[in-house]
Amino acid sequence: MRKVTIPMTTLVTNNEQSGAVPITVTANGNSRAYGEFARMKDAVFLLDVTDASGAGEHTLTVTIEAFDEAADIWREVLEWDGITAVGTQDPEVLEIYFKRYRAKWELVGDGAEFTFALSAIARG
Amino acid sequence: MSITLPNGVVVESRAVGGQQRQILAVAEPLRPAPDRSTSGRLIWSEDFTDVIPGIWNDGLGFLEIDDDIRCFGLPSCRFHTGGASAGATTSPNRTASTSGIIAKTRIHDNFAGRWGLSMWFRLTGLNNTSNNKLSMSIYNRTGIDTVQEPPLDGSQARHFRLWLDPNGNNQSMVGRILDGEATAAANPGNEENPTASAVYTAVVTSWNQNGGGSHTYDVPTGRLDRVGGWHYAKLVVDFATGDYVSVQLDSNIVVFEPGEYKQDVTTSTGFAGMHMSVEYHANTSTPRFVNIAALRGTLEE
16 A cells, blocks of 8 residues: 655646645635546545634635546535634545546635645555 | 565565464566667666656646556556646747646766666647647756866756657657757857757657547547557667767667767756656647656666
């Protein structure tokens, strides 16, 4: 068995020199696609929010999506929702049936800004 | 502990019931992917049989070990742009574009050896007959040399690159090398600028169709050819002389005269190690992918 750590906050505009862990976000977005999951059997996904701020109420939702190649679409397979404050979220374990995964984040609230580390430890 | 005998028999020593026992297990030995070249001593090999690639991508696209596209019974590796575009490039440039895939391994070496890099590759997805650039490279950087006598010029990158140009829809593929002397001559007063225009010289042509326009695998459009057609390429270079030594594309091998084609030299303050890499980028945001297999690094005579 192998275990691999896969940080999931690299943007589609980042390469190895410019990625961010953790990442600070002020708008909705998503990570690049991660092909590292292609031969994995399962993974634990880890989310740790270290900064949360905004002018008023502010909420973060982080979603893990998997790629459906035949339909050419991303499907939601895991979600942490309603995050309003700093905190370590419960780990979430998934069986890895898809080959390619990515992260998506959505923010609600004026001036919402969150900083978080998001990663997977995958077993293959 | 286990010992694998040449015939594939495995002898293992295990603790069983508190006693150390020797156990004979008969198993088929691990089978490497075939290599079309017979030259060189193997230094490293990547057959994509583990759970994660042993090569690293320094680009915006991504890699994926691909069990759908198998090369002679073993997995391959998909190079996917993920929709990243490098813009309107006319060649793989003097330094590889990070707006795609640069999949590499690195070895520290002192500019003394003849090195080879080889792979099988397949133009798998749609849109591989134009607006994309696939290449393989061996390059090293001098950094600030404190070892060699006389010392190497500081902060240089010395590139050898083979561009695997599909050359259109089902045309014969053309292998073009990054021609160092021609590139320097084309940029007077600006010879070592890494962003200056590159000159590639055609040195080898494949046999008939490149296979990029048919026999593709692209599930959402109904192209389901898992086999496709595999090309083979090998680049051999000499860092001691700065010469290209030979290029192979499929069954065609071209051996160069000493000094016939030279490395391309640019300024660079990047990581001073030898890189052996495969690069792929697209000129538009249309997602594209190719597959490679049996990536090998060799030391050559």
